[in-house]
Amino acid sequence: MEIEQAYILNKLSAPIFGILTEAADALSVEAYVIGGYVRDLILHRSSKDIDVVCVGSGIELAQETMKRLGNKAHFAFFKNYGTAQVTYKDTEIEFVGARKESYTRNSRNPIVENGTLQDDLNRRDFTINAMAICLNKDRFGELIDPFNGLSDLDDCRLKTPLNPDITFSDDPLRMLRAIRFASQLGFFIEAETFEAIERNKQRIEIISKERIVDELNKIMLSPRPSIGFELLEQTGLLKLILPELVALKGIETKEGIGHKDNFSHTLKVLDNLARTTDKLWLRWAAVFHDIGKPRVKRFDTKLGWTFHGHEYKGMKMLKGIFQRMKLPINEKLPYIEKLVSLHMRPIVLADEEVTDSAIRRLLFEAGDTIDDLMLLCEADITSKNPEKVKQFLYNFQLVRSKLKEIEEKDRVRNFQPPIDGLEIMEMFHLPAGKVVGELKSAIKEAILDGKIPNEYEAARAFLLQTAAEKNLSSGDL
Ligand code: ATP
Numbered sequence: 001m002e003i004e005q006a007y008i009l010n011k012l013s014a015p016i017f018g019i020l021t022e023a024a025d026a027l028s029v030e031a032y033v034i035g036g037y038v039r040d041l042i043l044h045r046s047s048k049d050i051d052v053v054c055v056g057s058g059i060e061l062a063q064e065t066m067k068r069l070g071n072k073a074h075f076a077f078f079k080n081y082g083t084a085q086v087t088y089k090d091t092e093i094e095f096v097g098a099r100k101e102s103y104t105r106n107s108r109n110p111i112v113e114n115g116t117l118q119d120d121l122n123r124r125d126f127t128i129n130a131m132a133i134c135l136n137k138d139r140f141g142e143l144i145d146p147f148n149g150l151s152d153l154d155d156c157r158l159k160t161p162l163n164p165d166i167t168f169s170d171d172p173l174r175m176l177r178a179i180r181f182a183s184q185l186g187f188f189i190e191a192e193t194f195e196a197i198e199r200n201k202q203r204i205e206i207i208s209k210e211r212i213v214d215e216l217n218k219i220m221l222s223p224r225p226s227i228g229f230e231l232l233e234q235t236g237l238l239k240l241i242l243p244e245l246v247a248l249k250g251i252e253t254k255e256g257i258g259h260k261d262n263f264s265h266t267l268k269v270l271d272n273l274a275r276t277t278d279k280l281w282l283r284w285a286a287v288f289h290d291i292g293k294p295r296v297k298r299f300d301t302k303l304g305w306t307f308h309g310h311e312y313k314g315m316k317m318l319k320g321i322f323q324r325m326k327l328p329i330n331e332k333l334p335y336i337e338k339l340v341s342l343h344m345r346p347i348v349l350a351d352e353e354v355t356d357s358a359i360r361r362l363l364f365e366a367g368d369t370i371d372d373l374m375l376l377c378e379a380d381i382t383s384k385n386p387e388k389v390k391q392f393l394y395n396f397q398l399v400r401s402k403l404k405e406i407e408e409k410d411r412v413r414n415f416q417p418p419i420d421g422l423e424i425m426e427m428f429h430l431p432a433g434k435v436v437g438e439l440k441s442a443i444k445e446a447i448l449d450g451k452i453p454n455e456y457e458a459a460r461a462f463l464l465q466t467a468a469e470k471n472l473s474s475g476d477l
């Protein structure tokens with residue numbers, strides 16, 4: 001692939017690059033934009049983070065750049081790493097000296113020493129990330145591409161610059177980065193590189209859960225997250241990271257009856273949802289929605305394969321998964337639990353007669369997650385039978401409009417009972433306890449069933465009547 005020099009020069013026409021040129025030339029050091037920025041520039045992807053490598057001190061080059069940017073820029077440096085960061089408007093520039101790395105067996109953190117530009121490119125993860133563009137005036141815009149990254153970009157190929165076994169064993173996070181780039185960019189992983197991931201998969205155990213989740217999140221947010229999850233499965237990494245998902249794979253047949261492959265189904269749901277929402281945690285809910293299925297699977301001679309209660313079983317499995325993966329338990333677990341446990345409800349509703357009270361109950365239980373739940377359920381329709389899909393989507397519309405109608409009429413989302421426990425205690429001179437709870441719940445049930453409207457007077461009359469049936473007297477009220 002040829003890249004037009006004029007194209008690169010045009011891309012580097014922003015004043016900031018001119019300033020970098022001046023700073024590097026003033027210090028007489030070679031300086032380059034490098035890595036992801038160069039890759040994204042060629043791919044026409046916009047990026048705000050510029051990585052600059054110089055053959056010399058990155059910190060000095062950053063300081064020299066700061067002199068020219070004045071007080072509008074912000075400077076920070078990390079002495080231990082020999083890196084510096086300059087923030088200017090909405091751009092972040094990271095400066096580092098070219099380095100050579102060597103690894104030990106137990107850590108992904110290398111021993112670092114100063115090196116040449118070639119040393120620096122050798123340690124990079126993929127050929128498409130191992131390109132540099134010179135910033136010095138006399139060579140401005142010159143592309144350095146020792147591993148033919150440009151043609152790999154053109155062919156959508158991910159490939160390590162050096163021996164992939166060494167690359168992945170040195171820093172196993174690169175295996176996830178390969179899969180993440182494949183998913184984000186729609187690239188394929190070249191055979192030798194792919195096989196090296198299979199061989200080195202076990203090395204993932206030295207990577208922190210936080211970094212793993214960081215990459216999974218990027219896969220999750222890519223246009224077709226199934227690409228990443230398929231690759232995770234094919235390389236054997238998924239089994240080590242999320243074995244519960246791999247357990248969804250496979251089809252069993254008994255008496256000539258099979259069931260669908262729940263792994264493919266889950267990925268289909270995830271891709272469907274990726275088309276309708278950018279919400280990261282809603283996408284995670286899609287990944288987990290059927291996670292309980294393998295544990296409740298039964299074969300019944302009359303019914304065939306059943307997965308009764310998988311939504312409840314799935315919900316129960318989530319806490320353990322969140323703990324093990326260090327996922328955000330406090331902030332996100334309750335939300336995902338709600339979505340997983342309720343994910344069958346709108347479908348069941350759409351399948352049967354849509355009654356007001358069923359809708360009211362769903363609204364009450366889902367609260368503010370109702371809209372996300374509806375998106376998840378719509379994505380969950382993956383039947384290959386077009387008639388069935390049409391029927392579902394039609395009924396789903398019905399559920400949606402009913403939801404809207406009931407919501408406007410009864411306001412049961414985030415339901416607060418019109419009479420609270422304290423008032424009940426005062427009315428009947430009751431101590432806090434079981435009876436108060438029963439009366440409260442009787443009011444809630446009556447409202448959800450549509451026996452009484454969600455209003456104070458109606459609730460009070462109902463309460464007095466219920467209490468009378470229980471032989472409670474209401475004092476002077
Ligand atoms: P993105 O910013 O979209 O996550 P990126 O490729 O820019 O992708 P960064 O983490 O910003 O990733 O890293 C910048 C560059 O540093 C990469 O393009 C690559 O050349 C190099 N790099 C980053 N992480 C690694 C790694 N684990 N091993 C080898 N090289 C790496």
Ligand code: MG
Pocket residue numbers: 036037049
């Ligand atoms: Mg980057």
